[in-house]
Amino acid sequence: MPITTHWFLPTHGDGRSVVDRPHTTPTGADTPRRPDIDYLAQVAQAVEHLGFTGMLTPTGSWCQDAWITTAALLARTKRIKFLVAFRPGSLSPTLAAQLAATYQKVSEGRLLLNIVTGGESTEQQRYGDWLDHDERYARTDEFLAVLRGIFAGEPFDFDGEHYSVRGATSFEAPEPAPPLYFGGSSEAALPVAARRADVHLTWGEPPAAVGRKVQRLRELAAEEGRELRFGLRAHVITRDTSADAWGTAQRFLEQMDPADVAASQAKIAKTEATGQRKIAELHGGVLPSSARDLEVHPGLWAGVGLLRGGAGTALVGSHAEVADLIEEYHAVGIDEFVLSGYPHLEEAYWFGEGVHPELARRGLRAATGPAVARDLTPAPH
DSSP states (O other): OOOEEEEEOOTTOBOSSSOOSOEEETTEEEOOBOOOHHHHHHHHHHHHHTTOOEEEEOOSTTSOOHHHHHHHHHTTOSSOEEEEEEOGGGSOHHHHHHHHHHHHHHHTSOEEEEEOOOSOHHHHHHTTOOOOHHHHHHHHHHHHHHHHHHHTTSOEEEEOSSOEEEEEOOSSOOSSOOOEEEEOOSTTTHHHHHHHOSEEEEEOOOHHHHHHHHHHHHHHHHHTTOOOEEEEEEEEEEESSHHHHHHHHHHHHHTOOHHHHHHHHHHHTTOOOHHHHHHHHHHTTOOOSOGGGGEEETTEEOGGGGTOSSOOOEEEEEHHHHHHHHHHHHHTTOOEEEEEOSSHHHHHHHHHHHHHHHHHHTTSSOOOSOOOOOOOSOOOO
16 A cells, blocks of 8 residues: 555644753754644644545643644645544544534545543543543444444444444444544454544554554454554654754753653553553663664664654654655555644645655655755755
8 A cells, every 4th residue: 555644743842852841952942833723724734735544633631622623724725634642531432423423514525533541540631531441442343333324324223331322323424434433452442442532543653663663553453344444643854854853853962951861761661551661661761862762773773762652753864764654564464644843834844855755766655745856956056
């Protein structure tokens, strides 16, 4: 399958660093950008112009609501799809189906759904959800069974441990039915993905580890008589030269405060999320002096995970080198890439103008967006 690329909508704010708080640089104060609707529209319009397919919008108490924010952006964009993340425990499957049908009608089919079961009990409890990790995945399994039943367009009955519905339906079936993206690496999560998801999203571990997970999920899906597609969620730092890209990674590293890293790692050490623990193992919680010390696979940098949860690795290098790594992931089964960078606006341009044309030249994706390809031939002296 050809490669599909998506970008990230920073509904929690943006800036020139992986560090959240303002900090001082040689050129003065670097203040993070607030996620007002005008800035988010600027990012979304750029991503659309650059030929990405969709935008992942996160969910959680730390960011804006994905449904409302992306609905507001529909009028500011024309083609870009929105991968709306939401938590099954926060609304009923019937209401979710109604929202999806309404969104598809208003947007003319620009909705993708990202099902976030919730990896941390402390976060879930903010919403009044007191189920433990495995019970949440069992509930998600039932939620998606009901959701798909309603998407079929006929009144749907279901009796389960977490949901019982009679004649569940929406005012109309969503057209088209939005594909379901789903993440989770635990033993409780993988069977749910195999039964219910269309696309399984995984964190940016090295390609060999990702390949093993893809193979396991393919086998589980085959037992259900289904096939899955697979996506990767990671950051990216791509520049005209490898040295420039790694220089940016080095700058990010040097901006990190050891005390902030220690506090972040203490929090991550308590995580219930299997995938998050695997990302933490890549960097070991140690802040080195050189960004290259956290290169865990050629072009794969684990430094982001020192400060941030979620996507903790970045594809780093020249446009050709980043394309090489994408091609490696594609070879083990990854067809969709959900990417981000700091700042999201500028990094989208680096990727869209540098890596997209490179992937198109290799026959890995259609040539969409601006046909920009930089001439890296040294100028004559």
